[in-house]
Amino acid sequence: MADRDFYQILGVGRNASQDEIQRAYRKLAREFHPDLNSHPAAEERFKDVSEAYSVLSDPGTRRRYDAFGADFRQVPEDVDPETWRRSRARAGAGASAGRGPGAPGGGAAGFGYGPGGADIDIEDLLGGIFGGRAGRGWGPVPGADQEAELPLSVEEAYRGGRKSVTLGGAGQRTFEVNIPAGVTDGQRIRLAGQGGRGSDGGRAGDLYFIVRLLPHPVYRVQGRDLYLDLRLAPWEAALGTSVAVDTPGGEAKVKVPHGTSSGRRLRLRGRGLPNPRGKPGDLYAEAKIMVPAKPSRTERDLLEQLAAASEFDPRSSR
DSSP states (O other): OTTSOHHHHHTOOTTOOHHHHHHHHHHHHHHHOTTTOOOTTHHHHHHHHHHHHHHHTSHHHHHHHHHHGGGTTTSOTTOOHHHHHHHHHHHHHHHHHOOOSSSGGGOOTTEEEOGGGOEEEHHHHHHHHTTSOTTSOOOOBOOOOEEEEEEEOHHHHHHOEEEEEEEOSSSOEEEEEEEOTTOOTTOEEEETTOSSOOBTTOOOOOEEEEEEEOOOSSOEEETTEEEEEEEEOHHHHHHOEEEEEEETTEEEEEEEOTTOOTTOEEEETTOSSOOTTSOOOOEEEEEEEOOOSSOOHHHHHHHHHHHHHOOOOTTSOO
16 A cells, blocks of 8 residues: 555545544445445455555554554554654655765665665664664564454344454464444454564564444444334324334334324434443334235225325325
């Protein structure tokens, strides 16, 4: 991703709020998700969008990305951003000034070359960043944090629990992940010390699992709220009724008021995804009025009687 910008990938400005970043991600994820888009390039685009969101949605990681750009994963934790920027700026100035005599390629002894052949004072760079350790060894360098996606069904996110996850690569590793009840899409689960290995005695990085809620045949998820379609017969909607619906937490009753029209949302408080630290989400049943595809003779007669007797005009503004 060194030649691309995470903000540009999501189509947001560098001052975008967390809500704007989340909205941009949801829009692009729906557009490029491989289950919804069969274009050959959609999967790679979805991966880019997911990586950009995983970085920018976490305030700490976003700060490091803003400070160090594409190098943010490689730069150790104790690096001072201002020293880093000065060193990079000096590298750019050296490129415009040209190479000096001495070391191979025209560089002076004690210098290296940055992008475009720019001179970088290695002693100053390493000494400023690593507290004067240049020339005495790098010392302990912590391992890099790593990330992986964790696909979950809505039911798994609702219940939480333990899940075995195997990550591939050169050597497969299996992790037992504790999933909190009520995790939401994009939430990060941290496994301390399970990331990249450190060197020279440095601590290992952390492994972050990023929750991705899978498409569901019944529920639509928005944050902690769940939405489902509630199919009603015309007489149920007109007269009112009580309908049993399945929720991730078990069966619940939806009270349908008389005079309910299609599109009306009926709320079941607290029946969405749980929240260990606050208010749980709600479940919304959206009314969908259904009619018989092939009404019987009796049904047709009754509907004709209703049509003749009723003064109701569904196209009236009243």
